[in-house]
Amino acid sequence: MPIARFSPFELLLLKSRNQADTAGLLLLAWVLASKGHLSEADRQRLTDLARDFRHGHELEPVIEIAAQQDLGAIQLAAEVMQKDCGGEQAHPFLRQAITLAVADGKLTSAHHHILRFLADLLGVSPPKFAMLFTEVAGKEFTNPDDPSRTGYWQAKERHRQQQEDRQRQHQRSHDRQSHERRSSGQQHRQHSGAGGSQRQHRQHSTQEPPPGDRTQRALAILGLEPGASRSDIRKAYRRLAQLHHPDRFFAEGEAMVASASQRFQKIKKAYEYLMEAS
Known part of the structure; x- marks a missing residue:
């Protein structure tokens, strides 16, 4: 008969004096590890908690x-x-x-999802869990930004546009100052050259760089060929949205969620543009 092979955690459960305590330690370690790494301070926090658990085995395998x-x-x-x-x-x-x-002062989106999962797993209602969170953390358990909401990306887009506007204003101010310095030479050159320089500056300010082929870029993002039908566009969007939705990556850390959110946004914008243009 083949020999049964146990996973490392199954072996810990077999050796444990209390399996629920061993399971609880792993879930607490998961909360800490969801940040992407376990610092020495995290290990010490878990070691301190483990003293009250009846597990009867080394803590390092759990970590x-x-x-x-x-x-x-x-x-x-x-x-x-x-x-x-x-x-x-x-x-x-x-x-x-x-x-x-909340040991580090900030509740990450990964922590938020894990805590909600644990509360639901153990039959603790959202209102009751919210009360527990307030008692322990001293602040409300608020919902994180949802990258799947249109409002989330509208706020991101407004912030991006505001940054670009500030950069353009700074560049225009810098251009004016540069022009004034160049025009502070001889009087003849100031009158004869400044007009042409100003005209060049106005032309430069009003002419936007030629845009790329947005349709080609949107098709490439969705993996489609020119001439794709609206049905093809919808199918490609649904497939890619499911593959890259940020909620699929919450267990892998906040950096992965942020990266997936950027990909999801590009896919969504490409889809909306192609549906409007077709």
């Missing part, structure tokens, strides 16, 4: 599994916790998870 973002082990730990801990019994554990999530 290694969490650092690897082993979703299979995390899912198994969640199932063990769900069986043995729920409702008000889960409140102490959730308080510990909240404490670790």
